[in-house]
Amino acid sequence: MKFRVNTKVESAEKAGDKVRLKVSSDGKTDMIEAQRVLVAISVKPNTENLGLEPLGVKLTRGAIDVGDQMQTNVPGIYAIGDVTMKLPLAHVASAQGIIAVEALAGKEPRALDLNNVPRCTYCEPQVASLGLTEAQAKEAGHDFKIGKFPFRANGKALGINEYDGFVKLVVDKKYGEILGVHMIGPEVTDLTGELSLAKSMELTPMEIAHAVHAHPTLTEVIGEAALDAMGEAIHI
Numbered sequence: 001m002k003f004r005v006n007t008k009v010e011s012a013e014k015a016g017d018k019v020r021l022k023v024s025s026d027g028k029t030d031m032i033e034a035q036r037v038l039v040a041i042s043v044k045p046n047t048e049n050l051g052l053e054p055l056g057v058k059l060t061r062g063a064i065d066v067g068d069q070m071q072t073n074v075p076g077i078y079a080i081g082d083v084t085m086k087l088p089l090a091h092v093a094s095a096q097g098i099i100a101v102e103a104l105a106g107k108e109p110r111a112l113d114l115n116n117v118p119r120c121t122y123c124e125p126q127v128a129s130l131g132l133t134e135a136q137a138k139e140a141g142h143d144f145k146i147g148k149f150p151f152r153a154n155g156k157a158l159g160i161n162e163y164d165g166f167v168k169l170v171v172d173k174k175y176g177e178i179l180g181v182h183m184i185g186p187e188v189t190d191l192t193g194e195l196s197l198a199k200s201m202e203l204t205p206m207e208i209a210h211a212v213h214a215h216p217t218l219t220e221v222i223g224e225a226a227l228d229a230m231g232e233a234i235h236i
Helices: 090-104 134-139 155-159 188-200 205-210 220-229
Strands: 008-015 018-025 028-034 119-121 126-131 144-150 166-172 178-185
Touching (some): 144 220, 166 220, 205 220
Antiparallel strands (some): 119 126, 126 178, 144 166, 166 178
């Protein structure tokens, strides 16, 4: 895979059975020829014509500002989902909805920690992550270590003939806090539950490694990555 960041697509035109893209970056232009072009531009909040301005609801770049309980600056008005642009994902909107309803019912719901929320890309191979990247951990001043294990050394992945990819943990060296998780490979979006729970409960790689993972399953890769973070990986 090749990634071009900070790059603008200037034009796209058909060239026989292919597509030719003109792209620019840092003042330089280049041509890319491809079989297919997938356009997936960013999400933006759809808050127009909702009558928010007359009510005095505060917006930031078109997104509705909300607090920990999804309340706006106007009493009695709550907002959830992509209009808040906290993290435009369906499971985030669902969690926000539960928080808002509990708040309206007079309960005291727990604030949503977006740092513990899985981010999933349903492509092939699948991609999933939560928390900080290595670069973000470094920028935040963390002294961290990496635990990593490939699907190629996993029996279930070999059995289903999908063994490209890995699980990587970004772990604080001093306290063992799981700062981030990054995965690419077979069904990794389904593996986020254990790691989201572990991060939410402030577990360390030691607790993950001590949990017995059924064999053969893809979840064994998580246990092995945790062991690798402690320098104790067994099957590699």
